[in-house]
Amino acid sequence: MDLRLTPSQTDFRNEIRTWLEENVPTEKFQPPSTEEGFARHREWERALHGAGFAAVHWPVEYGGRGMDPINTAIFYDEYLRANAPARLNRLALGLAGPTLIELGDADQRSRWLPNMLTCDDIWCQGFSEPGAGSDLAGLRTRGEVSGDTVLVNGQKIWTSHSRFADWIFALVRTDPDAPKHKGITFLMIDRHSPGVEVRPIRQMNHQADFAELFFTDVEVPVANVIGGIDNGWRVAMATLTHERSSNLNTAAHFHQVLAEVLALVPENLRRDPVVRLQIARFHEEIEAYRYITLRTLSSLSTGKQPGPQSAMGKLWWSEMQTRIFEFGLSMLGERAELLEPTPGEKSALIQSYWLSRASHIYAGSNEIQRNIISERVLGLPKGN
Template sequence: MDLSFNEKQEEYRQHSREWLIHNIPKGWGTPEFEMPDDESERGKLLRNWDRKLYEGGFAGISWPKEYGGQGLTHVEEIIFDEEAGKLNAPGGINVLGKLLFAPTLMLFGTEEQKHRFLPPLLKGDEVWCQGFSEPNAGSDLAAIQTRAELVGDRWVINGQKVWTSFAHHADWCFMLARTDNELPKHKGITLFLVPMNSEGITVRPLVQINGNRDFNEVFFDNVSIPQENVVGGINNGWNVAMGTLGFERGTLALGRQVRFQNEFNTLVQISKSLNKNGENISQNSYYRQQLAELFVEIRILRYHGLKTISQLLNEGKLGPEASLQKLFWSTMHLNMGKLGLEVLGEEGPYMGKESVGRGVLQDIDLGSRGETIYAGTSQIQKNIIAERVLGMPR
């Protein structure tokens, strides 16, 4: 594996960085920047960023031009993601559409579906959410109970989804529903495309443990959609979903590792500002060892991410090895959060604007707990690694 970038790619890196510096919202990523309290204003700000990326030529970098992309490679996409991470650029509101739904549609969708849905997604005209998890089907995705029945020439959907990020801003949902109760539970599932303005859809926002308001419950009450709003074929939704989860587990680590590095740098700076028992925390041998281990693990994540992208470039798909990466980064980030609270000590319970680091370390600790659950819990990842990578018996 070649870990270096050629001259043309480094020029692209410089171009990306210069564009980001001139276009990131003023103050973004600094402790002083505050998101609007009004949800519609928050959504508007993030949607505008998606449009700005498209207008600047940085949306769909590796997508084919016929679908609105730039026609470049995953290497340029990696470069842009790294530079965006270094500058704490916004993630946009259509992250699920760009990083999960779009590559899934490219693999399993029809040409008509690709031309219909991909260009407006890139432009920021249509925001997507993901309807997979349910109250009784989180870790065991195949246990979903939301059902879809073909009535005449339309599908009618009934059920509930939960933990649905950005559903209160979304125009569309790519979701799983059970279409055959007679087949084994992995076999009778289909992936549907559902307009969020459909009659019968109710969205209820949820407040997360860290105070963020991105999650939602979504209820489907006799929601009717066209028969052609199926991706990958009827009762083939499990295979389609595994493709989606492969992208979520394996291809997002490179952007994350840069953001983790930024968080690590903040942790180091806060360590230098605090004392325990008359000694600066950053000079304490125990904390220095813990910080050193975190630094090494973030570097490992980068190289593992490059290896995963190399596999995608060479083979065109990701295997169960993506679970190794997901388990690694989610566990590492959880440990970073725990160390952050340990460093804060008695300052830990205070998260206001006047607190140490303005609550950044507490936010890492609270947010990282969910990361060990979504895209497949750590326990599920261990099962996948044991059975499909190591070849161990069930």
């Protein structure tokens, strides 16, 4: 056990830190959902790419730095520390790209990977459907293969970034007669094709982070199939293992969240023992998350099978984050229900609270996470 950085890790850390200090823009960008905000974010992404930092975890031959999970974590710690802009193409860099690198063919890789790095193509994910959430393999969007074309009809839901996305990596059912895990195909769909329609979902917290996608007779070339027709479930499982290593939900991020909430504690409650016990618990839980994650990263970086804790991170941080927001709301008291509790604030804590509840549902609901832990870690039987 040695938590000091090695000389090469220190060099890498210093390189990133120096570059970020010199290049991170001082003004805050508009959100990417606005035209102006999108342009600024893309400009920033291209600067990152120019410096070789767009996807440090990708292999060098595809434009990455070939960094192991520990170095990738070092990168994101520095990124957060520098208060750099939110990443624009997370689903391409984190999910679609690594899937292509693992299971795409040479033509597919050279066709899509470079534009992911430059953000010429923004990507979104088309997995969930109204009738296929936790039971993802129950998806019904049809893909009829005839000749060189897959004709897609159906509906996807809960896609992030789809309003400005150019490409969708999607699962469609190509063989309705096969058992449900067979007969699924992983397909890259051009979002600008005729027959694709995006409808934003107005959320219960007054915001719109997600959208629905409708497909009506959308023609997709067979050349856009990844990993072979009817082999999509295996490809999707490969994609989902990358989802586990979401680099942005770091301990440093949650310490920032906690610090923002601590600023809301009124003077007269700062000596309150109950308040102080809660804060200590949050601090402890964030640090536990740091070391849970670091155990997993250490195993992955040395080629060891990660221990049981690797299945637990999402369950831990999602519920912890909600408790931190809940605590913040109680500190705001009656003002908590205001959309602008502090004048000039863009997003109310109550909205963050509700958005944090989405993370209990997405990327495998927390009930599914508990099934996975009880079955794969504890060895309890499936079913019910």
